[in-house]
Amino acid sequence: MKSLNSIGLDTEKSKKLTDLLGDLLSNYSIFYQNARGYHWNIHGDDFFVLHQKFEELYNNLLVKIDEIAERILTLGNKPSHQFSKYLMDSNIKESSQVSNGQKSIEEIIKSLDTLLVKQRLILKTSEDADDSGTNALMSDYIREQEKLVWMYSAYLKV
Incomplete structure (x- = not known):
């Protein structure tokens, strides 16, 4: 008989999901800090537009970080809070291009990808795990971020 967690999902499948969500949490955390850097350090002709857009982005990322961590907890595991682990695990790397709007947007698109x-x-x-909660969360994120990729890409073509 399968072992079920507190919300009635297969424990083994939930563990696999929490591992994937933990990796996602690491990537979101690095992306969030990069977005803060873009916001703080942007300068040039598009300062007023990009400063505001970068603030919207990091606020949105912060909400998602919390939702992902809480989903990991809901599935019966513990999210990491260690930035050193995030740096090790993340495919998104720390940015050094935080004051150049063009480079920042290129990095944002790459991070969203x-x-x-x-x-x-x-x-x-x-x-596969019959986890509607995680499924809905990811579906919402994907839909929103596909639109962001389109919008940021359109900006670069100006």
Whole structure:
């Protein structure tokens, strides 16, 4: 007989999901800090537009970080809070291009692409685990971030 966690999902499948979500949490945490850097250090002709957009981005990322950590807890595991672990595990790397708007947006698009790949894997894994909660979360993130990629890409083509 399968072992079920407190919300009625297979414990083994939930563990696999929490591992994937932990990796996602690491990537979001580094992306969040990069977005703060873009916001704080941007300068040039587009300062007023990009300063505001970067603030919107990091506020949105902060909400998602909390949701991912809470989902890990809901599935019966503990999220890491150690930034050293985030740095080790994340495919998104710390940015050094934080004052150049063009470079910042290019890095944002690249980071969103990384998240989209990871979230699509979690979406498939959550389907297999009959985990509607994680599935809905990933589906919402994917839809929102696909639009952001389009919008940031359109900005670069100005």
